[in-house]
Amino acid sequence: MLDFSAIQLKSSFEHQGCPLCYLRHKDVACHIYGVLYEYVNDPDVRDSFVASLGYCRDHAWQQQMTEMGRCKDVLGTGTMYESVLQQNLRGIEQFIATLHADDTRTGWLSRLGGKSRTTQPDSYNHSTTGEQVNLPFGLSTGGHCRVCEVSDEGDEPSTHS
Amino acid sequence: MPHLSAAINPDRGRAGNGVRDLLIRLTLEKLQGKARALRSMLGNYYRRSSKKPFALLGTRVCQSLIEQFTGDLRWHPQRDPMQRSMGSASDPCPVCAVLKKAAGERMTSLPGETSVTSVLREEVATSQGFCGRHAHLLCHLVEAQSAGAAVAAFYLELSERTIAALQCELYSPSRNAPAIQGWVRSAMRLAGNRSVAAESWESQFDQGFACPMCRFEANSEYQAIIGFTARLADPAFRESYTATDGLCLPHLRMALGKTDMEGKVFLAGAARDKVASLLHLVREYMRKHNWHFRDEPKFPEEQEAVMRTIRFQVGQPDCL
Numbered sequence: 001m002l003d004f005s006a007i008q009l010k011s012s013f014e015h016q017g018c019p020l021c022y023l024r025h026k027d028v029a030c031h032i033y034g035v036l037y038e039y040v041n042d043p044d045v046r047d048s049f050v051a052s053l054g055y056c057r058d059h060a061w062q063q064q065m066t067e068m069g070r071c072k073d074v075l076g077t078g079t080m081y082e083s084v085l086q087q088n089l090r091g092i093e094q095f096i097a098t099l100h101a102d103d104t105r106t107g108w109l110s111r112l113g114g115k116s117r118t119t120q121p122d123s124y125n126h127s128t129t130g131e132q133v134n135l136p137f138g139l140s141t142g143g144h145c146r147v148c149e150v151s152d153e154g155d156e157p158s159t160h161s
Numbered sequence: 162m163p164h165l166s167a168a169i170n171p172d173r174g175r176a177g178n179g180v181r182d183l184l185i186r187l188t189l190e191k192l193q194g195k196a197r198a199l200r201s202m203l204g205n206y207y208r209r210s211s212k213k214p215f216a217l218l219g220t221r222v223c224q225s226l227i228e229q230f231t232g233d234l235r236w237h238p239q240r241d242p243m244q245r246s247m248g249s250a251s252d253p254c255p256v257c258a259v260l261k262k263a264a265g266e267r268m269t270s271l272p273g274e275t276s277v278t279s280v281l282r283e284e285v286a287t288s289q290g291f292c293g294r295h296a297h298l299l300c301h302l303v304e305a306q307s308a309g310a311a312v313a314a315f316y317l318e319l320s321e322r323t324i325a326a327l328q329c330e331l332y333s334p335s336r337n338a339p340a341i342q343g344w345v346r347s348a349m350r351l352a353g354n355r356s357v358a359a360e361s362w363e364s365q366f367d368q369g370f371a372c373p374m375c376r377f378e379a380n381s382e383y384q385a386i387i388g389f390t391a392r393l394a395d396p397a398f399r400e401s402y403t404a405t406d407g408l409c410l411p412h413l414r415m416a417l418g419k420t421d422m423e424g425k426v427f428l429a430g431a432a433r434d435k436v437a438s439l440l441h442l443v444r445e446y447m448r449k450h451n452w453h454f455r456d457e458p459k460f461p462e463e464q465e466a467v468m469r470t471i472r473f474q475v476g477q478p479d480c481l
Contacts, residue, residue: 017228018228053410053474054471054474054475055475056475057475057476057478060471060474060475061471061475061478064467064468064471073450074467074468075446075447075450077467077471078443078446078447078466078467078470079447081443081467081470081471081474082440082443082444082447084470084474085436085439085440085443085470086440088410088436088474089433089436089437089440092429092432092433092436093433095417095429096426096429096430096433099422099425099426099429100426102422135414135417139410139413139414139417140414
């Protein structure tokens, strides 16, 4: 007797191309639609959404397109991104405050002939250049795209099946 | 291929030797069939030495090979032209715009016959073709330009290397060794001086995949950020910058790492104003969806606010 993932896998053979890629895209589409349909105001979902400052590029646009395609507006997406924008604003203001504090300290120390210290708690490592920039949460993310995580989790059982 | 690798890798998959053999045999059969068809079509094409476009069938075979190597993206909404048009966004981040133009020009030149240099072919073969995003962009270009021959040559070479590696895996005497490592080692033995196949498998599936176009984009992005931050001292440039939507968040992070204190203050201040304005617009958009405020006029900038927010968070959509 086939289990549920095997049945899904079998039905995916009806489509052209790689069956696992098909299942992966289906999972992602279902997850995004499920969130929009039912979990826009769910605190846990919103927390993880804000922690990763929304989804990654592909999934962020997919979310917008899904809602626009199905509902002809983007109220759910907008509601979720409102919290992200609030966090962005907090992060930027914190960053500006840190810059001003650094500036004041640099002025003080330069007058005394010393050097400024620019160590902050959070840091963002730019992948291309390898440079370290200290950015607070809101400018830098605090987590990974949840949809990517979901699709990676979904890949495992399909691969085993 | 990524899923095949995961399925036959003993560290990730739970497939036994029999299932692994079956999967490899099936893949080999398909790959050999496509490679054979493509080889004969390319042979015919070059024999004719005419300027006629590459056969449509060849283009289709080539596209299916591309999909086999990079994974299938046909169900992704961004690959659907109707859906893409909904996500199209004007007035992008300046670095995104430069990047899109540079990558577009580079990509458009790829299917051209003149670009098929041995260096480029070796580069593409080493990286096991392009990543999913760029491979599918290539698919569209191949179809639009009717210039599949060059891309077919890339992928034919890649298929031949892969067939060699897979056959080696299938008939390797040391079957007890972990599959991927055995595969890579045996491919290396078989290939002799053509050890690129083995290295590329290893690099793609075990150490991360460096698509040539991704490398090109990363380089262009870096140059664009350097150019952008160098011009930040110019007051006229700053003035025109504040009139636009400004940098998206990923590029803002990069720019903040490349500029001096004055530049940081300017960029952060501009970003704060922009985010505050977006937040206000998104709230207005949400408020006007309420029944009690249904009679209030809905302005275009409020309707676009969510799209602009996403563009700010992640950059431009992946327009193919």
